[in-house]
Amino acid sequence: MKYIEIPMSAFLIIEPMTKECYGIDRHTISGHICDSVDARTLKDDPRVSGYCDENNTVNLFSYAMDTIEKILIPVSDEYDMEEFNQFYGNHPVDDISRTVLQFMYILTMNRRKDRLTESEEAETAYWEYVRYIRPEMLRLYIALQKNHLRYQCKITIGYDKPVVIDKQEPWAQMALENYLNKFLGVDSLKDAERELMTIYGKKTGVPLDKEETRYMWGTYQLLQTITTMKSNKKKSVTNEQSRFITDYLILNKMIGVDEADSNNIRVRLKHFLKNYDTLEELLDEQNYKTSPNNPDSKYGIYF
Structure with missing residues (x-):
């Protein structure tokens, strides 16, 4: 497994910015910090006693923050420093900002190490619903609310020509409205538009997580x-x-x-x-x- 070493001194410099901008600080990566402690060093280090509670349990996180020189973060094989340098070459920024961007890139490559494939996620009805079906339902709800019970609408199935319905009574629209009120669960046009933009954006397809x-x-x-x-x-x-x-x-x-x-x-x-x-x-x-x-x-x- 590939590991990236981040000097603790460098992390402490960028931590205020990673926390303010991305909400990432030492506690977010506490697992990596604790895993960076060498077990052999821990066993023989006389300083350990200063980090023990009344039950003689070591506060490993505090010990690590005070003693380790490098944070070790495992990354996927997709990690490519040349790609990052190419990005930086196209978008030069100051050294501190560059280090922040590189650190966040490393965290992404760490998450991708254990990431489920899109096909594995899509196998569940839940992911199919929240990622693909619900945004379609929201768009349909918004269209119905903006054109409430207008006579005439068109439905297209597959590659056939649109079928014009609701010429006399908006029966199909009322049926859709009843269905969406039950299985969509939004209270208003504003709520639907807010959810669609916040979670899914205007583009069709997989939303940003x-x-x-x-x-x-x-x-x-x-x-x-x-x-x-x-x-x-x-x-x-x-x-x-x-x-x-x-x-x-x-x-x-x-x-x-x-x-x-x-x-x-x-x-x-x-x-x-x-x-x-x-x-x-x-x-x-x-x-x-x-x-x-x-x-x-x-x-x-x-x-």
Whole structure:
């Protein structure tokens, strides 16, 4: 297994920025910090006694923070320092910001070490529902609310021509509305639009998950600390910032090159900045939702 060594002195320098921008600090990576302690050193180190409680149990985290020189983080085989250097060559920033970006890249490669494949995730009815079906239901609900019970609508199935229905009475729309009210579980048009934008964005397909949202928000906040990259207006996103963030998400393999759209990233970030004051508040809203009428089992049938 490949390990990346991060000098503790370097981490302590960047920790205030990783916490402020990305919500990542020593406690987030406490497992890696504790795993970096050499068991043989721990056994023979007389300083250990100063970290024992009344039950003679060692506070390993405190001991590690005070004694280790390097944090060891295992990464997937996808970790490629040349790719990072190429990204940095296209987007030069100051040394501290570069170290922050490199550290966050290492954490991504650590998570990907144990990541489920997309096909494995998609095997469950739950993931199929929250990632693919629910956004379609939200868009349908929004369309129905904006065009409430108008006469005439069109339904297209497969590659056949659209079938025009509801010419006299909006029976199909009423049936859909009743179904969505039960199995979608939103209270208003505003709630549906907020969920669709916050969790899924405007693009069709797989939504950004919490970590990808963290990296979008955090990288924007980091760029706001750089004079040459900072936007002039409060809570605004420049084209240069959105291109930088898009390329960084590509580097972290959070979006593919083919689906990368810096304008979409810019729109989503503007929505986040307008509606949320902190990363914690935003991530709380990022939880996938289901209807109260869906089964309790995470892997049950949701539609």
